[in-house]
Amino acid sequence: xxxxxxxxxxxxxxxxxxxxxxxxxxxxxxxxxxxxxxxxxxxxxxxxxxxxxxxxxxxxxxxxxxxxxxxxxxxxxxxxxxxxxxxxxxxxxxxxxxxxxxxxxxxxxxxxxxxxxxxxxxxxxxxxxxxxxx
Numbered sequence: 001x002x003x004x005x006x007x008x009x010x011x012x013x014x015x016x017x018x019x020x021x022x023x024x025x026x027x028x029x030x031x032x033x034x035x036x037x038x039x040x041x042x043x044x045x046x047x048x049x050x051x052x053x054x055x056x057x058x059x060x061x062x063x064x065x066x067x068x069x070x071x072x073x074x075x076x077x078x079x080x081x082x083x084x085x086x087x088x089x090x091x092x093x094x095x096x097x098x099x100x101x102x103x104x105x106x107x108x109x110x111x112x113x114x115x116x117x118x119x120x121x122x123x124x125x126x127x128x129x130x131x132x133x134x
Contacts, residue, residue, distance in 0.1 A: 016071075023067050030060045085122070089115045 034057065038050040 019067055019071060023064055026060050026064045026067075030057060030064070033057055033060065085118075089119055 033053055036049065036053055038048065038053060040047045040049065
């Protein structure tokens with residue numbers, strides 16, 4: 001049942017603390033690079049490191065964006081899947097059978113019961129995921 005929620009979502013991912021550590025580390029590296037002197041005199045030689053600093057900043061920024069965009073895309077897909085699941089369940093339990101004498105009414109009852117089971121199965125897992133997604 002969790003397949004409905006996790007459709008298209010990367011499930012083999014490190015926990016959010018590891019992402020946070022890596023993004024924080026890269027941000028610190030970016031600040032350290034920004035603080036470097038752009039020109040340095042080594043004896044009679046004047047070294048202009050501005051192109052190197054600019055390229056290093058660009059590379060570090062690209063990695064920061066890789067990590068954050070992965071988290072954003074994964075979270076958006078999961079939220080979309082949750083919304084789709086909620087819509088499916090909502091429409092699935094709207095039609096309640098009046099009685100259970102006919103075969104069609106039994107099928108409707110079974111569909112409603114299936115939707116209710118599905119909600120129960122993924123409720124706790126989904127609620128545990130909501131806070132980290134924020």
